[in-house]
Amino acid sequence: MSFDKAEIEMLMDGVLAWPAVQDMMREAKDEDRFDKYVEIVQERVPWDDRILLPLTPALSIVARDGRRIVKCRCGHEFGDYRVNWKLSSLIYVRDDEESLSEVYQGREMPDPSWTQVREYVCPGCGTQLEVEAVPRGCPPDFDFLPDLDTFYEDWLGRPLPDKAEYTDLTLATISEWTG
Ligand SMILES: [Zn+2]
Numbered sequence: 639m640s641f642d643k644a645e646i647e648m649l650m651d652g653v654l655a656w657p658a659v660q661d662m663m664r665e666a667k668d669e670d671r672f673d674k675y676v677e678i679v680q681e682r683v684p685w686d687d688r689i690l691l692p693l694t695p696a697l698s699i700v701a702r703d704g705r706r707i708v709k710c711r712c713g714h715e716f717g718d719y720r721v722n723w724k725l726s727s728l729i730y731v732r733d734d735e736e737s738l739s740e741v742y743q744g745r746e747m748p749d750p751s752w753t754q755v756r757e758y759v760c761p762g763c764g765t766q767l768e769v770e771a772v773p774r775g776c777p778p779d780f781d782f783l784p785d786l787d788t789f790y791e792d793w794l795g796r797p798l799p800d801k802a803e804y805t806d807l808t809l810a811t812i813s814e815w816t817g
Pocket of ligand 1: 761762764
């Protein structure tokens, strides 16, 4: 079964891409579907770095100079994909009643002494990349670290030309900063 491009485009908008890709692949092991999906995302960005995996509507993991980095559709680069990209974004925190009430209009507002809302924004284009409501002081949630090599090798049946150790480098990066 071949997948209609328009259908894939509908699936794409407004969803976290990696979980959607996994669902897509689980339903039908149709690598053509993934390729079309990446093709669409690639057509929408103004740069040429090869997209390995879309992460969110704005962010993708791309191959660049032998590295795998997270890149915004505007071209802003967030660095190694194994480090939570949120560390390199602009972060706006709402943690008092006034600022929280702006986003919780008409809905039950969380207790500001426990909860904060963080908005992660691309420094390049100002796009709001993600919003999370978390307990105060809790580190940024690393939504998902895709195992790119396994995905390409086992799911798509064509390994990537290079390999990267599948490991979360976020904590190592934070300790470099504070070390
Ligand atoms: Zn951007």
